[in-house]
Each structure stands twice: as C-alpha cells, then as structure tokens.
Amino acid sequence: MIKAILIFNNHGKPRLSKFYEHYNEDIEQQIIRETFHLVSKRDENVCNFLEGGLLIGGSDNKLIYRHYATLYFVFCVDSAESELGILDLIQVFVETLDKCFENVCELDLIFHVDKVHHILAEMVMGGMVLETNMNEIITQVDAQVKMERSEAGIAGAPARAVSAVKNMNLPEMPKNINIGDISIKVPNLPNLPNLPNLPNLPSFK
C-alpha cells in the first residue's frame, strides 16, 4: 500500500502531503523533512528508489520518487507495491496535473491545493490505487469543474464579480516572485520563462 504521497520543492517546502496512515502532525512534518533530506542529497541519474527513513518505517518501506524541474514527487510505499509500477503512477499523476492545469507548475500546486487533492483522490484512495487511466481521471475532474461552474453561476456570481474587481486593484498579487522560487512562472504573464512541459522532459529525475 501507499503510505504517503509527498510533494516538495527543491528547498524542501512542502507543496502537498497526503498520509494514508495516521501520524500526529509533528511526526508528519518530521517525515517530510526527513524524506526531503534523504531524497535531495541524491545525484541526478541515480536510481529512483531508496529505503524509507526511520520515521516512516525504515527499510520495510521504500521511497520512490521523481524529480521534475523544481518539484520532487515522492511516494512512500510498502513491499506490496511494484517499484516500476509506482514510478508509472507518478508519471500518470503528473501528466494528469499537467492536463488539468495546462502546463502545470509549482505555483498551481500552491494556489490550488484543494484541486490537487481532488485530482489525487481520483487516483489513490486510502493508500490503494483507484484508477490508472488518465482519461478517466480527467473526465471525473472535468465533471467536478462543471458542477462547480454551474453552482458558481447561480450563487457564486456576486462574489466572483467582486473578486474580479478587486483583482484589478491588486497588481502585485499575481506577480509576487519569491526569492526561493525564481524559476517559477508568474500566472497571467505567459511570456515569462515557463516550466518545460512535463511529459516531454527528457529525463525523469
């Protein structure tokens, strides 16, 4: 089973953490730090598997990860999972994110944590894989978005209008560029350097 799915950036900032076993919050944060420490010190072009850190169960568990541009996607799994299978699963997850967000980048994950959770929930449930077919996953996510839109159409319209007006007065909002995230694209400014399209990355480290 999948014990945890963690996404963090090159500096170790968590961008998504989903635990399928209960740990208390402190331990969860420690696991994220420990995992980052284990994964980030590894060279490029080494293998994508390593034994899990002590906190999450040591050598009984494996960390299977991929490094895409600024983000690490780490799945912590027990021995019942196929390593290469999980690697494919990460790829399906990322490709799905890429389709849903149209060239996904770190900022999308930051500003749409809920969406990322929903997409993940269509793939993995309670630590087990629910669906591996990308089109099926996207169909489900699309259906949700449609529902959201239709609901927003009735009730959310005023709020959305207000929000749109306020947005205009808030030029700094979308433009904030954090020092740590220089390479991140800025939404609404498509000509800034964008992250490469994920599925076409030559190497999947």
Place this chain on the structure above:
Amino acid sequence: MPAVSKGDGMRGLAVFISDIRNCKSKEAEIKRINKELANIRSKFKGDKALDGYSKKKYVCKLLFIFLLGHDIDFGHMEAVNLLSSNKYTEKQIGYLFISVLVNSNSELIRLINNAIKNDLSSRNPTFMCLALHCIANVGSREMAEAFAGEIPRILVAGDTMDSVKQSAALCLLRLYKTSPDLVLMGEWTSRVVHLLNDQHMGVVTAAISLITCLSQKNPDEFKTCVSLAVSRLSRIVSSASTDLQDYTYYFVPAPWLSCKLLRLLQCYPPPEDGAVKGRLVECLETILNKAQEPPKSKKVQHSNAKNAILFEAIALIIHYDSEPNLLVRACNQLGQFLQHRETNLRYLALESMCTLASSEFSHEAVKTHIETVINALKTERDVSVRQRAADLLYAMCDRSNAKQIVAEMLSYLETADYSIREEMVLKVAILAEKYAVDYSWYVDTILNLIRIAGDYVSEEVWYRVIQIVINRDDVQGYAAKTVFEALQAPACHENMVKVGGYILGEFGNLIAGDPRSSPLVQFNLLHSKFHLCSVPTRALLLSAYIKFINLFPETKSTIQEVLRCDSQIRNSDVELQQRAVEYLKLSSIASTDVLATVLEEMPPFPERESSILAKLKKKKGPGAVSAGELEEGKREGGEVNGAERPGDNAAIAASNASTPSPSADLLGLRSAAPVSAAPVSAGSLLVDVFSEAGPAASTAGVNDDGFLSCSSALSSAPPSVVSEDPAPPLPESDELLNKFVCKNNGVLFENQLLQIGIKSEYRQNLGKLPNTLRNIVLLIFIALLNEILLNVQLKPVDPLVEGGAQVQQVINIECLSDFSDAPLLNIKFRYGGALQNLSLKLPVTINKFFQPTEMSSHDFFQRWKQLSQPQQEAQKIFKANHPMDTEVLKAKLLGLGTALLDNVDPNPENFVCAGVIQTKAQQIGCLLRLEPNAQAQMYRLTLRSSKDTVAKRLCELLSEQF
C-alpha cells in the same frame, strides 16, 4: 480546455498565500499566520452566519496553514457543517478538510457519520464517491461499525455506477484492514471475486487490491480467484497494444493491472488444475519473450511499464520455485538487467536475484554473475544500488565462493559509504564465521575487519571472535600470534586493543617462547596502548595484566609497579580504581595456587545463537533476515557433513562428539539390520549407541564403533560375553519420551541400579563453524547407585566406576529426514553377575531439530495461507491435562524449539509459533497455532507444515503436553 482554469480561485485565499510567500523570515510568516488564524477564529465565532463561500474560503486557508506545518485546532465544526451543504463545492471542501485533518479518534466522528450516511443514500454518484473517500481516508472503528454492512451491498449491487463501485471496493478494503472482525464477507465472497471479470478495467483495478488483501487473510474462501486472475491476465498479456485503449500506457496494455494480478497469484501455490497452470505458464513465457522484443517506443515510460510486469512475473516464478525452465530464464533475464544502463533496472535486478539465490534450481545460475555483482559493488555511483549488490553477495555466498566474497567485501569496506558500513561489517563477520574452513582464516578476517572498519565493529563482533578463540583450542596460538602482530601497528583501533588484551591475557603464554614476544614485550606492547584507550578498555586491560601475573610470574613486579602508580590506584574512575586496588592486593597476598585458581583460563562459552546474527536481525527488523538465514541453511544442508555414513538410510545419524579431535567424530551408526531380534520393525530406527559391536570389540585401542558395555567386576570376562540383543523398550518409555518433548534436560530413567539423566542442547554454528546443522548433544549421565564395574570403550575414561560416580556419554545426532519413531537407547551391563538389559526411547523427537523463525504477522499469515492444502494441516482438539497457565504454556512452546510470535494472532489469548525443522534432506517449515479455551478447559491445536507427516507427528506429540 484545461480542467481547472486559473481565474476562478478564491481571491482572499490567493492574497493570503501571496502574503505568506512574501514573508522574508520565519518570524514574519508565523506572525502573518497567527493574524490569519485570529481572523478566521473570530469569523467562525462571530454572530453573523457565514455563507458557504466564506466557509469554504476559510477552510481552504486552514488547509494551507496546516500544510505549512502549523497545528490547526479549530474549524472542524465548520467543516462538518459544510458536509451537509447540498452544494457540491462546499461539500467537497468539507470532506477534504476532514480527510486531511480529522484523525480517527475525533469526537466529531458521529456527526461526520451522519453526513456520510445521508450522502451514501443520496443515490447521487458524486456525493456517494465523496462519502466513500472520506470513510477510506479516516477509516476509524466507529465508521466501520456504521458502514461495514452497507458498503458490500453498494459494491455488488447491479445498478451501482462503475466509479462508485471502484470507490466502494477500496473503501471496504480500508475498513477490512482496520476492523477485520466487522467486515463479514461470507455471502459476498463469490460476487466480489467475480469483479475480476468486470468489463470496466477501473473496477478491476480497484477490486484486485481488495481481493488480494482478502485472499491473504482467507485463502481458502477466495481460491476461485486464481483461475479468474489467470484468465484475465492471459487476456491482457495476449492483447495487442491498442486493444485496451485508455488502459494502454505507452503501448503496454494495462501494466498496473497486470502487476496486481501477478501479485495476487503470489498469494497462492501454483494452480493445481493443469489447464489453468498451462495457461499461466504460457503467460509467463509470453512476458519473458516480450522482454526480448524490440521496444515499441523509445520513451522510458514504455520500458518502465514493460519491465514492471516482467519483474512481477519473475517474482511469481521465484515464488512458485517449481519450474526450473522458467527459473533459469528469469535468472538469465535478471543477468541481462545487471548490466543495463538504466540504474533502476540494475537495482531491481540485484534485489530480485537476492530472492532467486535461495532457490535450489537457480542458486548455481545466480552464482555465475558473481563478477558482475562484485563490479557493481565497486563501481555503482548510487549507494542504494551498492547496498543491493552487497545484499546479493551475502545471499549468494556459499562455501565455494566465501573466500572471494569476503575478500571483496573487506576491500569494499575501505571505501564504503558510512551509512552501510555497520551492516557490511556484520555480514562479513557472519560469512567469515559460517564458512570458515580453517579458523586462522576466520581470525585473520575478523582482525582485518577491525583494522579496516574498527569504528563500525560493534561489541557483538569482537565478543564473538573471542568466544570462538576460547572455545577452539586449535586456533588459540595462532590468534595470539596474529593479534600480537596487529597490535604492533603504530595506530590501531581500540577494538583491536580489546581483542588483543583479552586474547594475550588468556593465551599469551602460547607465544611467550619466542623472544620477540616474550612476556615483558607483550606487556609493554599492551601497556603502550593503555593511555589512549577509553575507560572500559582500560578496565579490560587491567584484567589482562592480572592474568599476566598468573601466566608469567616474572612480570609480577613490573605489573605491580604499574598498578601501584597514582594514575591507577587513585584513578578518578571508580571501576578502574577498584580493579587496580583489588588486583594489586590479590597479586601480593594470594599464593600462586590461589592465583592460578582465581585466574584460570576462561571456560568455553556455552554454545548459543550467534550474537552477530541476532544483531543483524535486529537491524533488519524481524522477518527480513530470518528468511534469508533459512535460505542459507537450506543450501548448506546438502553440503556439510558430506562424509559417507553407514547409517545413511536411517533418519538419524549419531556421531560421537565426546573427543575433541575432529577426525574421530563419527560414531558409526549401525543400522538395525544386524540385530535380527530387534524388537522394532524394520523401518524404525535404532541408535544402539551403547550396545557393542559384536565379538570384534576389544578392551583397548581406538574403536571407531565406540560402544559401551558393562561387565561384572569380578568376572573380567571379555566384552563379547555381553553381546546380546537389545531388550524390548520398557513399556513406559513412550510416557518417558513425552516428558522431553518440550524440555531438554532432566532425568530420563531411574531404578535402584542406575539413573540416566539427559542434557541435550542445540549445537549451532558456534565453534563448529562450518556446520549450520542443528545438532543435538545428548549428555547422558549414568549415576551408578550401586557398585558396578564399567568397561567403557567409547571414550578413554577409567573403566572402573565406583558406586555413585557418573559416566558421561555424548551423542551427536543429525537429522537426515523427518521421522516419527524415537531412536532406541540400549544399555547393557552386568550387575551381581546378572546381565541387565535396558531399552529406552532416546528422547529425540522431530521437534528437537527446530530452528526458531521470527516473522512478522504479515509473513506469518502469508505462509500460513501458502500451506493451505488439507494434508498439510493437522488439528486436534483436546482437554487440558494441566492448569492453563499462560506462562507455563509459553515456556512449553519455547521448549518445543519454535519461535513464539507475539502480536501475530489477532486474539491475544492464542499462541502462534513458527520454526523450521532442519534435516539433512530438506528444511521443513512448520507453523503452529494453539487456541486455549479457558472456560471449556480445552485446547485446539493446529499445525501446518510443508510436510504432512511432520504436521501429524508434531500434533500427536504436542497434544500430550498441555
């Protein structure tokens, strides 16, 4: 169109996130977060009712704050309120908050359960899925109580949408894992199994995880899934890359599902039905063939998916361990991967080969890759891969390549990564001990180990070398010499000083003849290291010094001088000071005789399980190593003690270990045949160690048929006089035998003439290094209560034994294959002119050859399920003959020789044990479960074993014990 457009987020949330990201310091961030938390708190507490949108916004903010690692201690109620909203977006965010933030023991569960109940009965598939997700994420006992009955219904109902079915399957799995007692599959079983045939591949994907878990727990009930899984697999494997449309991943049809199907099959033994088996073998061959085909795509995903299936297929082949053809092909395939340019494949190939190395069909084939693996150990850039290479070398090691592998591992240690050094050191130490042909090699290896990686040599390792040197007198001189040389290095590791101090203190006299290592030179060498050492080592050295005073009286004054100086006798460390004072006094007061007695050479250590092995097990966690160790034992069985034995066809060979000389270790075991009048039937066993070999026996000289006969003190008759047929075993001998099933020591027989005591012990690989067989040494004390004259030819003891004296006989027994009749012990002697002939059953029962096996609960049940054929099980229900005391039961089960496994059986009242019976022919795994019923004063005992006769015999033996 992207599914999530970026404009429609919540503005307040975006602003907050941006603020946080703009914070220049951690303090600023915390300040901003606290401000926001206060704001949200006041909003939630405020009088104004919040609309759904605001609630959603605040809950999202809380989620974000939680992700940053801050505790969230409020908002739960608002989230629960969102659940009952009939707007999808609000409901969804409520569920998200709960699945991320609520843990299973929250008080809110009842409220949440209510909301879930409503959604499950809403017949709106989206809401149902949200509710099922929530159950699967939280998975608490209360939820199981509330929904365990409902969910199977949803899962198998004809009108349930596919997406709901998928969620229901995994939801049920989660509940089954948390509360197996609440999920009753009974009536649903066959319909759940048939989900494997579902048209929708997503449903199959979800269902297979459920079925795999259920099959592991109840293999018999779910047996039908094997044929369904095989046919599903075969349809996938033989389909073209386009047939499965969306489930084709980079030209590979349904790789994930294929892997899962192959995993499911690993829960079961090979299918018995010939047609099913044929189809499966065909699938496996197709998968192996596909590996050789040119890739359909250059993308790494394509080869990944293909190889994921291939590795699972290989794992299944290894699991079956019955198709030599496939095994060899698998081995060759892995051999190719060992040199593949993809690091991932090299890693996995090394890992799979480790398990392959334990199969008798492929062990030799694995060994052919030794050079590649050694090369991997030296050149791989990735420490994970190097670690796997080291594991594989350890697994493929046997007597033929031990020297090479140990040498390579030693040389690798010099540059090895810090993270794996300790484990490497343990492995080298174990291999060196296990495969030592001569002890000097062993001593060299361990001393090298200390020299190269002294910091990583744990206490256990150097304890062990000392134990072995002390127990083996043929290596003591060599060890003293070697350690003396090693200590001459200008900088040597403290562990070396410890070993050196101990060994020279015990055996320094063996090299003192050489003027280059005269007593004083030895002492000065040790003492030159003294000041650089830590307190415990100094304490050890002080003990070595006092031993020197005993060994070499000429060093007395020098050493007393050292002990007397202030830095010793007034040392601030109490332990050192005490030793210095006491040793000084001892050396000046005690006479040489007293000194010699007090400081006598250490007695041999009792032989027990290698402490290093225990350490490695601890490091690896239970289960991990035990399996590996068993595998090694399995291979060893065929090679050791290869000498021809006359009694090879008997199940037990006994050898005489009473003499230290290894050349005289075989006590010829005569088969029952010559003793025509033997009361036992032809097939049964007779170890008549004590009867003599007919007229050939003479009173003196070496007699390799060693025997014991007794004759009257006055008659001085030639031994041939006493050559008689053994008497039939005493009627009570069966009862006597039963006393010894769970214990090893005690009095076997007693009458007015003599008393026979038994002391048996497992001789593990300590001391007798190359031998991994678990021999039993039986020490038979014959206490003669009256005056009898003994003529003992088995070993050179005084033939005249006074009344009340003891004679000790050591029988070394090796189990060749399983047996059910205990060997007979035949004792003859003359007393008062009358020939006494006594036959007893030697308390050697099959369980004496148990090697305990620690395993995790998961492993235990997996193996339990693997032994599911009816003849592999023996069960008995019987009344308790003794009080049902838990501690007594535990002691008995431990005495049986198995490992008593804690926390395996869900019912804490029950006992489960696991062990492997080591016979020369094979290893027989046995699992045991004892279920006491205190009210009825009954027990139910179940044994499963890979060999039916063993399960039956153990069941018979044990049912007499409780």
